[in-house]
Amino acid sequence: MWRKLVLGVVGVIALLVVVVLYRTFTYGGASHVVEVELAEPPAIDGEAAARHLSEAIGFRTITITAGDPRPGTEGPWLDLHAWLEATYPAAHAAMTRETVAGYTLLYTWQGSDPSLAPLLMMAHQDVVPVNIGTEGDWTAPPFSGDIVDGMIYGRGAIDDKGSLVGLMEAADALAASGFQPRRTIHFLFGHDEEVSGSGAQAGVELLKSRGVAPVMAVDEGFMVINPSPLSGGPMAYIGVAEKGYLTVSITAVAEGGHSSTPPRESAAVRLSRAIVALDENQMPADFSRPPVKELFEASAPTMPFVQKMALANLWLFGGMVEAQMADIPAGNAMIRTTTAPTMLTGSAKENVLAQRATAIVNFRIHPNDTEEDVIEHVRDVTSDIEGLVIERGIGGIRGQGASPVSPTDTYGYGALVAVAREAGDGADVAPGLVLGATDGRYATAITDSVYRFVPAVLTPEELTGFHGTNERTSVENVARMARGYAQFILAMDAGE
Numbered sequence: 001m002w003r004k005l006v007l008g009v010v011g012v013i014a015l016l017v018v019v020v021l022y023r024t025f026t027y028g029g030a031s032h033v034v035e036v037e038l039a040e041p042p043a044i045d046g047e048a049a050a051r052h053l054s055e056a057i058g059f060r061t062i063t064i065t066a067g068d069p070r071p072g073t074e075g076p077w078l079d080l081h082a083w084l085e086a087t088y089p090a091a092h093a094a095m096t097r098e099t100v101a102g103y104t105l106l107y108t109w110q111g112s113d114p115s116l117a118p119l120l121m122m123a124h125q126d127v128v129p130v131n132i133g134t135e136g137d138w139t140a141p142p143f144s145g146d147i148v149d150g151m152i153y154g155r156g157a158i159d160d161k162g163s164l165v166g167l168m169e170a171a172d173a174l175a176a177s178g179f180q181p182r183r184t185i186h187f188l189f190g191h192d193e194e195v196s197g198s199g200a201q202a203g204v205e206l207l208k209s210r211g212v213a214p215v216m217a218v219d220e221g222f223m224v225i226n227p228s229p230l231s232g233g234p235m236a237y238i239g240v241a242e243k244g245y246l247t248v249s250i251t252a253v254a255e256g257g258h259s260s261t262p263p264r265e266s267a268a269v270r271l272s273r274a275i276v277a278l279d280e281n282q283m284p285a286d287f288s289r290p291p292v293k294e295l296f297e298a299s300a301p302t303m304p305f306v307q308k309m310a311l312a313n314l315w316l317f318g319g320m321v322e323a324q325m326a327d328i329p330a331g332n333a334m335i336r337t338t339t340a341p342t343m344l345t346g347s348a349k350e351n352v353l354a355q356r357a358t359a360i361v362n363f364r365i366h367p368n369d370t371e372e373d374v375i376e377h378v379r380d381v382t383s384d385i386e387g388l389v390i391e392r393g394i395g396g397i398r399g400q401g402a403s404p405v406s407p408t409d410t411y412g413y414g415a416l417v418a419v420a421r422e423a424g425d426g427a428d429v430a431p432g433l434v435l436g437a438t439d440g441r442y443a444t445a446i447t448d449s450v451y452r453f454v455p456a457v458l459t460p461e462e463l464t465g466f467h468g469t470n471e472r473t474s475v476e477n478v479a480r481m482a483r484g485y486a487q488f489i490l491a492m493d494a495g496e
Contacts (some may be wrong), residue, residue, distance in 0.1 A: 020313050027312030028300020033429075034414030036495065040488035042177040044169055046479030050152055052157040053165045053478050054088055054145030056080065057154035063126040066196040066299055069103065077103040077191055080125060088168045094175035095187070100206055103191035104199030109171070111184035111493075117215035118184035119492050120207075120447070121485070122200065123164035124193035124220070127156040128467050133228020137469045151472045158473045160220045160465050163454050164189055166481030174486055181493050186214070190439045200439035207446055214447045215492070216412040219440030222432055224424035226459060231302035236414070236420035237432035239452030240291050242441055243333070244365030244402035246374050247393030249358055250274050254387055255413060256355035266274050267387070268346050275359055281381045285322050285335040286368045287314055290405050291433045292335055298430035333435045337366045337374060362392060364435065365401040384396045390436075403441050406449045415491040416451055419484045423455040457483025 059080040063069070069077060077141070084105075085092050095109045103125070111118065130142045140153035147153075156162070167187060186207065190200035202349035207214075221239035228235035252270035255263065287293060295310045303311070310317040325331035332338065343360035347353060363374050382388055392399060407413065408431050417429045434452050443450045456477040465471035 007416075016320065020218065020309065020316065023312045024305070027308060028297045028303075032261050032409045033410050033417055034409065036414040036418040037321050038415075038418050038422050038487045039494065041170070041483055041490060042173040042179070042415045043172045044479060044482045046475060046482075049169045049482050050409075050475040052169065053152055053162060053473075054081065054147060054154070055087075056161045056165050057145035057152070058143055060143055061084070061126045061191070062129050062157075063192050063195045065130060065145070066121050066192070066198070068126075068192060068195055074103060077125060081105065084168060088172040090173075090175040091168060091171040095171070099195065101191070101199040101202035104203050104341055105187070105189040105191075106203050106206065107187035107189075109181055109187075111181045113182040114184075117213060118186055119489070120186045120188060120214040120217040120248045120443060121167055121190045121489075122190070122217060122219035122443065123167055124160045124190040124200070124439055125164065126194050127159065127161070127191055128189075128194050130155060132140040134469055139470055139472075142471070147475065150475050152475060152478070153470065155471055157328050157465070157471050158456070158458070158462075159471065160193070162456065162473050162478065162481060163220050165452070166478065167420070167485050168481035169478075170485035170489060173482070174489065179490075181489070183215070183270075183339065183493050186289070187488060188292040188439075193439045197439045197442060198428045201442045204445055205441045212446060214443070214449075216406075216410070216449035216451065217440060217443035217447050218416070218488070219443070219450070219452050220454055221438055223454045224420060224457040225463070226424070226427070226457055228299075229460070230299045230430075231308075231428065232304070233302055234424045234427035234457070235299065235302070236417075236424045236427045236429040236453070237427065238416055238420060238459040239434035239440075240294075240408060240413075240431040241367050241405040242403045242434035242436070242438060242452065243337075243367075244371070244400050245437060246363045246365055246399040246401075248361045248363065248375065248378055249379070249391050249393050250361060251356055251358045251389040251391075252385075253355075253356055253389060256353045259353055262353060265386075267354045270385055270387055271344075271346075271357040271359055273385050274388060275361075277381045278339050278341070278361065278378065282326070282332075282339060283337040283366075283369060283374070283377055286366075287311075287318065287321070287328075287335065289368060290408075291367065291431050294408060294431045295334075295433070299428065302428050311401040311483070321427055331437070333364065334433055335366075337369045338364045340364075362458045365402045367405055367433070368464070369402070371399060371401050400441065403444050403450065404448060408453055410449060411495045412449055412492065413451065415488055415495060416453055418491065419455050419488045420453060421477065422487070423480050423484050426455060455488075
């Protein structure tokens with residue numbers, strides 16, 4: 001009897017091992033991606049392109065709050081517009097330029113075939129400020145555009161004047177070569193992406209009013225990361241969706257009074273319980289739907305074996321994978337809607353009990369969830385706490401759900417994959433979820449194919465320059481972006 005039992009257990013274990021190994025070795029890949037062959041673009045002077053980015057950084061197009069630039073502070077935007085016209089004469093001769101919402105630029109390069117849906121390329125002109133007192137921490141002054149050891153330093157180098165300059169370098173080189181597009185191309189350069197994106201939104205609304213329905217839109221977002229935390233080698237990520245944004249205010253109401261005779265459950269205590277409950281009961285993760293599912297599958301071929309085995313067998317290792325990703329802030333943000341208490345208010349004096357204590361909680365909404373899901377989650381998690389008033393946040397940034405997930409089986413996505421692969425010198429390419437917000441979210445009103453990718457290569461250390469100290473990109477990257485954008489425009493003009 002014991003012998004049969006042992007043999008049965010061994011058989012079950014052997015079968016389990018076979019299933020796990022089979023699923024591991026057959027897991028992953030991106031066979032549904034359309035293969036696109038890239039044409040050789042016109043020659044682009046990388047050194048000149050780098051100097052142009054250096055000059056563009058010098059325009060202090062800083063936005064701080066919605067409505068910027070305020071009257072009387074618009075000079076840097078106007079100077080940038082004049083500089084673009086003077087620096088890229090061939091592009092300006094080939095295209096028409098309109099100003100939308102005051103300072104957003106909309107270029108149109110008319111195609112010869114009106115039956116082809118147009119292409120929309122996006123970037124933004126504005127930059128975030130530099131934290132006061134940190135200017136001396138920079139290798140070069142943050143608005144100098146100085147080139148030091150092959151790196152261009154300055155606010156906007158990677159977010160997002162690098163993209164803007166790369167697009168204009170590509171357009172100017174193509175126009176100077178005599179290229180005439182079959183497919184109309186629109187370039188939309190928002191003026192206030194960092195604070196509201198109202199300029200890009202107005203530009204999209206203008207295109208919509210004209211019946212423009214692009215085949216796809218491309219904006220900032222991801223790039224080639226070397227080394228990638230998933231594979232340890234270079235990997236390109238193309239953003240096929242971005243998270244939404246919702247702020248919720250939670251107010252605990254209770255009797256006030258003197259702090260010498262506090263009740264057992266004051267407003268502050270009730271509010272604290274609510275915050276802890278939300279922190280301990282995160283919104284659910286889901287690995288079964290895109291873009292997370294496709295991200296893992298596309299990344300699998302170059303993953304370490306153990307990591308690949310766990311992802312290929314989530315039915316067995318799902319809890320472990322979720323726990324490990326939840327311990328990494330960026331990983332946790334990739335797999336679920338995140339919960340972030342950010343602002344607290346209560347009593348106005350140290351010895352007075354608050355009658356109303358309020359927490360502002362910011363949620364970045366995953367494509368798996370909706371704004372209504374978030375509100376329902378907050379109510380459910382805090383349902384046993386008395387005296388709570390839960391409302392959508394008042395003021396601040398207007399809430400918006402996550403963007404739709406763009407397809408990865410189209411010619412346009414395949415063209416981006418080809419550009420990304422060449423930019424990364426053969427790097428693997430995977431779809432990804434952009435954790436922040438881009439102007440591209442507005443383009444979903446006129447096309448179901450919105451992608452967020454810049455043909456540049458950055459190290460994880462260089463990524464810290466986003467909104468941080470020593471924002472920089474390499475001279476090589478500027479040439480790489482210009483070439484990649486030109487290749488993509490040619491591919492979309494030649495393809496379906």
